[in-house]
Amino acid sequence: MNGLMDDAAFSRALKSRHRRGNIWQRFFRLSTIVALLALIALFLNIANSAFGYALQDYDIAPTELVEGGDIASLDNARLVAMLAEHQPRRLAVYVRDTLSMVDASVFTTLPLSRVLEGRSYPEALASATIPEVTADDLQTILRDNLTHDQLVSIIEEQVIGINVLRTWSLTDSLTNRAQIEAIAAENPRANLIFRSWLDLNFLSSPMSGNAAVAGIRTAILGSVWVIVITVAFAFPIGVGAAIYLEEYATDTPLNNLIETNIRNLAGVPSIIYGLLGLAIFVRALETITAGRTVLSAGLTMGLLILPVIIINSQEAIRAVPSSIREASFGLGATRWQTIWNQVLPAAMPGILTGTILALSRAIGETAPLIVIGASTFILSDPSSPLSRFTALPIQIYQWTARPQPEFRAAAAGAIIVLLILLLTMNASAIFLRQRYRRKLTA
Amino acid sequence: MTTNRAYAVELKDVNIYYGEKLAVKDVNLSIAHQKITAFIGPSGCGKSTVLRSINRMNDLIPGAKVEGDVVYRSQSLYGRDIDAVEVRRRIGMVFQKPNPFPKSIYDNVAYGPRLLGIRDRKVLNEIVERSLKHSFLWDEVKGDLKKSGLALSGGQQQRLCIARTIAVEPDVILMDEPCSALDPIATQAIEDLMKELVKQYTIVIVTHNMQQAQRVSDYTAFYSIRKEVETEGKEKRWGVLVEYAPTETLFNQPSHEETERYIRGEFG
Structure with a gap:
């Protein structure tokens, strides 16, 4: 120890250093466990509502x-x-x-x-x-x-x-079988069935005021239409702006101001974008968008995720090694040739990943859709950008707000669909990133 | 066009700035046609900066500014009607770290010709084969042109970068420490290649390795640093060209004491 510290003091100090480290380690592990438990509770809660016994009868x-x-x-x-x-x-x-x-x-x-x-x-x-x-x-x-x-x-x-007289949660269905059957026996006309609220009929039926036959086809199609318009609007503009800011814009105060503002816009609450969409797309541009339509919703969502796409794309473009740009310029490429042939292909996995993650945010957004006035009850499928529509999160929101308990079961089914949709999108983002990473390094 | 055929590029009173900061001052240099010219000097003396001014790569750095004149084929490269894109196609560049594109070997070499608008598969095939042969890489990769350029070894990657550069048939090739990331055997291969290439091209190489300059170059330019204390604790530094002579002369009978000290290894 060269006189810095004697051996006894060193080993005492070492023990306390390890002890402090262990406390932190335990804290970090606990954080992970809390997050995991929250996730498991969410899934169980949804599954608990989405499956279980239902007592149903018919008028005829x-x-x-x-x-x-x-x-x-x-x-x-x-x-x-x-x-x-x-x-x-x-x-x-x-x-x-x-x-x-x-x-x-x-x-x-x-x-x-x-x-x-x-x-x-x-x-x-x-x-x-x-x-x-x-x-x-x-x-x-x-x-x-x-x-x-x-x-x-x-x-x-x-x-x-079909009338749903009563529903039971999954836990009740599994543990209280005898009691449920006793209640069912009091209604000789009704049948007791074990019902998965999420089934093919649920996916393919339109909305209905009767929970027993209600489905989410209209909502799924509405969400798909909105997302398609969102991508078509936000992707080219977002990537274009990112290219401009990274490759063309010089370091002037104005450009710095623009960049800072885009970063701030990414943090603006979504309901504010809803108000903006209501003012611009639903009201001011009504002659083009026809009011509260898929088009208005898609454009509003596009505005909402535009800053996120710009920021993610900028980061992806910035991560392209400058040696690749130099090599391209050194061979006599113009700026555009360099961007198109080298920078964009190398940045594309990052851009796509960022875009998909932004879209999965958009698909779950509810507030802006409520503000711009998505229909809460609509029977016809959207068939064009100018159709009235509803969307999955709106449907879920509307069902959970109803007094009848059977609609909460239907809402749980819709939540599962929405979650599967989100997980699929996020998984495809990860897949894309991995695939391109292999391609770039091998 | 033929006024000064002995010289490929002439630098006249060149000052280079990064923003307000003077990086290189008063460089006067005539680079001999189809010879190898080496730039040596301590770190920070601006030799790479001068090299990059020759094909206007400095344009890519915001705030970089070149004063004076760089003349190529009796034309000022910084003239108003000169397009940097054309300059770089005639004066190619090989970089310190091998930087092949994340594409196939074939596409790496065909990239330059394709930029020029050449699309004919047959013509491209010929260019690729010729360029790879010229850079001594053909025999190692001819069976596998679809393989990624990044899958090659460091030395092979650097030769691929040279092949890519000569595919657009430049006059001058600038090499910025092309061997500093390579092992001795790969370095040897690049040096052999340079001696072969110089039969057709003018080569300017920046190197930290004085033996390399002695081994390959015909002319050597020695750069050094000048300092000036501006105010208390603040120092201004810029690079200057100290001596420029045939390599043998510069290393054996340097006319400046600073050159002599540098090549004896006393500083830098």
Whole structure:
């Protein structure tokens, strides 16, 4: 120890140094465990709601309507006839809910040529109003305009009327079997089924006011449309801005100010972007976006993730070794040739990873969509950028806010879908990064 | 065009600045056509800076500024109507650390010609083969041109970079310490290659290794550092060209005492 410290003092000090180290190590391990437990609790909680026993009955059992009970095997004409037979007074309501092109307040007073503009209806009725249309004509209109799926879901909801009387969580279902069966026995008309709220029907059915038949197809399609528009808008602009800032912009105060601001924008709460989107895309540009549509939502989400894409892309571009740029310039490449042939390919894995992570943030965002006014109840699938829409997080939010407990089970199913979607996107980001890293080093 | 064919590049009263800071002062130098010229000197003397001013690589550094004149084929390289892109195609560069692109060997060599717009597969094949043969790499890689350039050894990578440079058929090749990252055997290979290349190209090499300068070069330029105390504790430093002579003369009968001390290893 060369007189610095005697051996006894050294070993005493060493012990205390190790002890301090061990305390920190334990603290770090505890942090990891807490994070892990939180994640496990989340998954269990969702799974607990999404699966379990449900007690259901029907207003009219499907087997009473058609032999074998398979409604979907009937054609449109039979379905409409069935609807007319069992709900003769509500035909106009179905027209209003599914086909009307005008506001509900003028639905009964405007002529059909306005109410059903662009739909098919008997020529002779163009100037008639809804109350003047006969039940037969209403049937014709429903038959000619609705899809088979739409009719089936209306029948399920309005005629068959599956009612969920009660649901049990997964833990209850597993531990309280006897009690559940006792309750079921009190309702001889109802059947007790073990139900996975997340199944193929759930994925492929449109929204419904009845939890038993409600699905998330409309919401999934809405989310996909929004994300597609978000990417189409934010990716080229974000990468373009990053290229400009990294490769062209000089170190002037103005450019520094711009960069600082972009960094700050990335931290602005999403609801503020919602307000911005509401003011610009929904209101000011209404003639282009048609208001509260997929297009407005996609552009708003694009604005939201634009700063993140710019920052991630800048970092990816900056990480490209300058030796590659020099080599390219040294061979007589122009700046653009260098960027296009060397910088961008080398930066692409980083850019893509950053973009995918930004998108997975966007797909789960709820606040901006609420602000710009995504529909909370909509039956028709989005079919163009100018369609009204709903999205997965909106659907989840709306279902969990309902008083009926069975909707919380449906919401849990939708949450699982959303989580799977997010995990898939994040996994693909990791996969891309690994693949390109191998390519660049080997 | 042919006024000064003995000289490939002439530097006249060149001062180079990085921002406000003077990096190199008053360099006057005529680089002989199809000879190897070596730049030697202690670290920080600006020899690489001068080298990079010859093909305008300094343009890429924000704030870098060149005063005076660099003349190539009777044209001032810093003239108003001169495009740096064209300068770099005629005056190529090989860097200190081998820097092949993360692409195949073939694509590395074909990169330069493709930049010029050559797309014909046959022509490209010929250029690639010729360039790799010229850089003594062909026999080692001819079976495997699709392999990544990064999979080669350090010495092979550097020869690939040389092949890539001569693929655009420059007049002058600038080499910035091309062997400093290589082992002695790979260094030997590069030196042999330089002696072969000089039959067609003018070569300027920056080196830290005085033996290397003696072994390969025809002319040697010795740079050194000048200092001036500006204010208390603040010092200004810049590089100057001390002596420029045929290599044998410079190493055996240096005319400056500073040169003599440097080549005897007393500083730097």
